[in-house]
Amino acid sequence: xxxxxxxxxxxxxxxxxxxxxxxxxxxxxxxxxxxxxxxxxxxxxxxxxxxxxxxxxxxxxxxxxxxxxxxxxxxxxxxxxxxxxx
Ligand SMILES: [Zn+2]
Ligand SMILES: [Zn+2]
Numbered sequence: 001x002x003x004x005x006x007x008x009x010x011x012x013x014x015x016x017x018x019x020x021x022x023x024x025x026x027x028x029x030x031x032x033x034x035x036x037x038x039x040x041x042x043x044x045x046x047x048x049x050x051x052x053x054x055x056x057x058x059x060x061x062x063x064x065x066x067x068x069x070x071x072x073x074x075x076x077x078x079x080x081x082x083x084x085x086x
Pocket of ligand 1: 006007008009010041042043076077
């Protein structure tokens with residue numbers, strides 16, 4: 001069996017972590033230096049509970065910044081970028 005490694009499941013504390021709870025991690029993205037919200041489960045969709053938590057995190061961490069749902073490098077694991085600037 002081929003072992004598929006997911007960079008987001010395997011997230012090590014290589015970059016700065018701003019926040020962690022049982023559902024999400026917020027850390028610096030290793031490729032673009034933006035803040036990145038990463039779901040702890042390997043999935044592409046959020047549950048209702050996770051969506052509600054996400055909204056609270058966005059109010060706290062994203063403020064008026066633009067966010068991006070584009071997942072170019074890792075399409076099969078939910079994460080989101082908080083862009084620098086407005
Ligand atoms: Zn994953
Ligand atoms: Zn990035």
